[in-house]
Amino acid sequence: MSKELGDRLEDGPEQLLRQVHPAFIQSGRISSQAFEAPKSHDGCLSVSRGSMTSPSAAYNLYTAHFGRQSSGVCAVTVEEASTADLSAYSDPVAATSDKPADPAHAVIDLSSFSKSQMKKKASKLASFARNRGLLFAP
Amino acid sequence: MSSPRDPADIFVTSIFEGRRFDNHTLPLDAVGELSTYARFILDVAKHLYMRENPSRQRVPKGFAESLNLSLANISRGSAAAELCRTRTDGNLPFPDHFDQARDLINRCIDSIATGQEFPDDFPASLLYHFDRFGRTLAPEEDIVLVVPSDRCTGVRYTHEVRKRLVLKTVSNYHSKIRATGTVVEADVLRNSFQVQIEGNIIRGTFQPEFKNDILLALQQHDTTDVSLIGEALYDSQDRIVQIVSLQEIAPFSSLRPFDLRIQELKQFLPGWLEGQGNAVSPNALFVADIFRSVLEEKDLPLPFVYPTPEGGIQMEWSTSSSLEVTLTIGETGDVFLICCSPHGEDVQELEPDQVSVESATRLLSDIEFPRQQ
Numbered sequence: 001m002s003k004e005l006g007d008r009l010e011d012g013p014e015q016l017l018r019q020v021h022p023a024f025i026q027s028g029r030i031s032s033q034a035f036e037a038p039k040s041h042d043g044c045l046s047v048s049r050g051s052m053t054s055p056s057a058a059y060n061l062y063t064a065h066f067g068r069q070s071s072g073v074c075a076v077t078v079e080e081a082s083t084a085d086l087s088a089y090s091d092p093v094a095a096t097s098d099k100p101a102d103p104a105h106a107v108i109d110l111s112s113f114s115k116s117q118m119k120k121k122a123s124k125l126a127s128f129a130r131n132r133g134l135l136f137a138p
Numbered sequence: 139m140s141s142p143r144d145p146a147d148i149f150v151t152s153i154f155e156g157r158r159f160d161n162h163t164l165p166l167d168a169v170g171e172l173s174t175y176a177r178f179i180l181d182v183a184k185h186l187y188m189r190e191n192p193s194r195q196r197v198p199k200g201f202a203e204s205l206n207l208s209l210a211n212i213s214r215g216s217a218a219a220e221l222c223r224t225r226t227d228g229n230l231p232f233p234d235h236f237d238q239a240r241d242l243i244n245r246c247i248d249s250i251a252t253g254q255e256f257p258d259d260f261p262a263s264l265l266y267h268f269d270r271f272g273r274t275l276a277p278e279e280d281i282v283l284v285v286p287s288d289r290c291t292g293v294r295y296t297h298e299v300r301k302r303l304v305l306k307t308v309s310n311y312h313s314k315i316r317a318t319g320t321v322v323e324a325d326v327l328r329n330s331f332q333v334q335i336e337g338n339i340i341r342g343t344f345q346p347e348f349k350n351d352i353l354l355a356l357q358q359h360d361t362t363d364v365s366l367i368g369e370a371l372y373d374s375q376d377r378i379v380q381i382v383s384l385q386e387i388a389p390f391s392s393l394r395p396f397d398l399r400i401q402e403l404k405q406f407l408p409g410w411l412e413g414q415g416n417a418v419s420p421n422a423l424f425v426a427d428i429f430r431s432v433l434e435e436k437d438l439p440l441p442f443v444y445p446t447p448e449g450g451i452q453m454e455w456s457t458s459s460s461l462e463v464t465l466t467i468g469e470t471g472d473v474f475l476i477c478c479s480p481h482g483e484d485v486q487e488l489e490p491d492q493v494s495v496e497s498a499t500r501l502l503s504d505i506e507f508p509r510q511q
Contacts, residue, residue, distance in 0.1 A: 023410060023445050026399070028362035031444040031454060032464055038447070040414070068412055116476065116485055123462050123478050130456065133358045 005044075005107060006090035012079030015050030016088055016106060017058045018129065019070040030074055030130055035122035036110075043111025043118075047088065050075060052104035055136035063138075065100050072137035074129040081108055084124040148286045149207060149223045150240055156279030157437050159217035167274040169209070171281070172219060176207045178267040182239035185261050190235075205236050244283055248293040250302050268303040271295075273312050273369060305374050315370035315381060320363050321355035331356070333366070335378060342368075342381030351387045364388060388456075396430045399443045406445050416449030421471035425493050426451045429465070432498045439507055441465070455507070463505055473498075477505055 009016075024031040037045040048058040055073040062068050081088050088108045095101035108125075110118050152175070154168055180202055187197050210222040223236070245257045246268075272281065277297040284292030297313065304311035319335035330343050331352050344352055355364045368384040403418050410417075426443075433440060441453035441463075449469035456462055466474040471490035477483065486504070488497055 021411060023406065023415075026442045026444060028358065029442050029454075029456070031442065031452065032462075033444055033446065033452060038414075116474070119464060119466070119474070119476050120478060120483060123464055123476060127456070127462055131354075133362070 005109065006092065009049070009078045009088040009090060009106060011051065012077060012082070014078045015075040015135075016047035016078065016081065016108065017050055017053070017055055017073050017075050017135070018045070018047050019059065019062050019068070020072055020074055020134070022069055022071045025071045028134075030126055030134075032119065032122040032126035034074070035076075035108075035125040035129070036118055037108075041107075043109065043113070044091075044107035045110055046091075047106050047108060048102075049090070049104045049106050058104065059136050059138065061100070061102060072134035074134055075132055076125050076128045080128040081125065084121050086110065086121060086125075147210070147222045147224075149221045149236075151213075151284040151286065151292075152219045152221065153282040153284065153292070154217040154219070154279065155282060156276065158276070158279060162212070162217055164212060164217050164219060168217070169219075171272065171274060172209060172221060174267075174271045174273075176205065176221075178243065178264075178271050179207075179236055179239045180205055181264055181267060182242060182260075183235040185264060186235045186238050186242070240285065244285065244293045246303060247283070247295050247299055250299045251294055251296070256306070262307050265303060265307045268300055269308075269312050272297075272300045274314060276314050276316070301372075301376075310371045310373055310379055312369055312371055312382065314367070315378065316365070316367050317378070318363050318365045320359050321352060322359055324352050324356045326353070333364070333381070338378070340370075340378050340381060342370075342384070344384050344387075348384050348387055355387065396433070396440055396443065400426060400430075400451075403443065403445050403451060410445070411447050415445070415447045416469065418445055418451060419449040419469040419471075421490065422450045422467045422469055425467045425471045425473065425490075426453075428493060428495055428498050429453065429467075429502070432495060432502055436499070436502065438502060455505075461506065463507075465501075473501070475501055479506075 018034060020030055020034045024034040035045060037043045048061075053061075055075070059070055059073050062070050078088050086108050088106055091105050091107045093102040093105045110121060113121060152172060154164060158165060159168070183205070184197050184201065187201065188194065206224045207221050208224065209219055211220040212218065213220065242257060242260055246260050248254070249256045272295060275281070275297065279297070281295040282292045283295060301311050301313070317335050319333040319340070321331055321333050322339065323332040325331065326349060328343075329346060329349070330341065332339050332341055334340070355362070365388050366381070366384060367386040368381055370381045371379040373379050400423065404423070406415065406417060408417050409415060432438075439455055441455050444452045444454070446452050446466060446469075451467045453465040453467075454463065460479060462476075462478040464476045464478075468474065468490075471493060473486075473488040473493055475484075475486045477485075484504075486501060488501065
C-alpha cells in the first residue's frame with residue numbers, strides 16, 4: 001500500500017457510503033465493479049463515513065462539487081468489510097483552491113490483493129450493499 | 139426405472155416435449171402431472187360407469203384400485219413416460235371403463251387440436267380436470283399422449299388446446315407464469331401481495347417461505363424489479379387475473395434482453411468513466427455473443443451486463459440461493475469466471491484462443507444455477 005492512510009475504522013455498524021457510477025447499475029442492481037478499486041487509486045476504494053455525512057450530502061459533494069457522475073449511494077458497514085477481510089481507514093481530504101474539503105472521506109484498502117482476489121472481495125461487498133439497496137438516489 | 143414392458147401392458151405413453159425435457163429426464167413437477175392425469179382418468183371412468191349403471195348409487199368397491207397405474211419406464215431418447223396398468227382381471231379382450239376414459243380424454247384433446255366437434259359424451263362437470271392437468275407446463279411445452287394399441291401417433295396436448303378446453307365452462311384458467319414486475323404492496327397477515335406487471339397491478343398470494351423475498355422486493359421497489367415464477371389465473375384473453383402461488387421470486391435476476399443491453403454498452407464512448415474507461419472492444423463483443431448463444435441454448439438465467447473500464451464486458455448473476463457469479467470478458471476476449479456461494483469459491487479462466495461455444499458451454503454447465511422451470 002503506497003498511500004498513507006489515517007486511522008483504521010473500528011466502529012462495526014458505521015456505514016461506508018459508496019457512490020455508484022451509472023454504468024455500474026442496471027435495473028437497480030449494483031455491479032460488483034462498483035466495489036473494485038480503480039487502478040489509479042493505489043488499490044483504495046473511496047467511501048464516505050456514514051458517521052460524518054449523510055448519503056444525500058455525500059452525493060451532492062461528489063456530483064455538484066467534484067463534478068462526478070453517480071446514480072446513487074449505497075453502503076457497506078465496517079463490520080461487513082471486515083467479514084471480507086478488508087479494513088477501512090479514515091482519509092480526510094483537505095480543501096483546495098477549487099474544491100471543498102471532504103473530511104468524511106475514507107477508503108477500503110484492497111491494495112494487497114490480486115485481480116482475482118479483488119473481484120471476490122468486490123462481489124462480497126456488492127452483495128452486502130445490494131441487500132441494503134440504494135440509500136440515496138436523485 | 140425398469141426395462142420396457144410388453145406394449146400390451148402400456149396404458150398410455152406421455153411424451154413431454156419442450157426444452158426442459160431435452161435431456162431425457164422428467165422434472166419432478168412433470169411427474170406430478172402423471173398423478174394428475176391418473177386422477178383425471180379415474181373420475182372420467184367413474185362417470186362412465188355410473189352412466190352405464192344408473193341404478194347404482196356408487197361405483198363398486200375396489201373400482202379406483204383397479205386402475206393401478208404405475209410409471210414403468212422413461213424411454214431412452216426422449217422424456218417419454220410409459221404408464222402401465224397391472225390388471226387383476228387379466229388383459230380383457232375389450233376395453234374397460236379406464237380404457238374408455240383414456241380414449242374419451244384423448245378424443246376431447248384431439249377435437250380441439252384438429253377443429254372437430256367436441257365429444258358430446260364428455261361431461262362438462264369434469265372439464266375442470268383440464269385446468270389441473272398440464273398446469274405446471276410452460277406455454278411452449280406439450281404432452282403427446284400415445285395409446286400403444288392405436289395406429290395414430292397420439293394426441294398433442296398443448297397450452298392452447300388446454301386453455302380452450304378449460305374455457306369451455308369457465309372464464310379463467312390456471313397456467314404457469316414467468317414474469318417480471320415491481321412488488322408494490324405486501325400483507326404479511328394474509329400472505330398476499332400486489333405486483334405491477336406491464337403497467338397492471340396484479341394481486342397475488344405467497345407461501346410463508348417467500349415472505350422475506352417479498353418484503354425485500356417491496357423495500358427495494360423503487361430501484362429493483364423482480365422476476366417471478368409460479369402459477370397464475372388467466373382470463374380468456376390471456377391476461378393475468380391473479381397469481382395463486384409462487385415457485386420462485388428473484389429480486390435481482392436480470393430483466394433486460396441481452397441483445398438490447400449489449401446495444402446499450404456499444405454506446406459507451408472512450409472516457410465514459412470520469413475521463414477514463416475504454417469503449418467495449420470488438421473481441422469482447424464477439425465473446426459475449428458466444429455466451430449469449432449458450433445461455434439461450436441452455437435456457438440459463440440471463441445475467442446483468444455491465445461494461446468494464448478496460449473495454450470488456452462483465453456479466454453477473456445473483457440468485458436466491460446466495461450464489462454470486464461474475465463472468466468478466468476482457469478487452470482481448472479472455473474470460474474470467476468467479477462463483478461465490480456459501481459452500482466456497484471457484485475461479486476459472488479461458489484465454490482468448492480457448493473461447494468457443496463448446497468451452498463456454500462447459501464453463502456455464504459447471505455453475506449450479508437454480509433450475510429454470
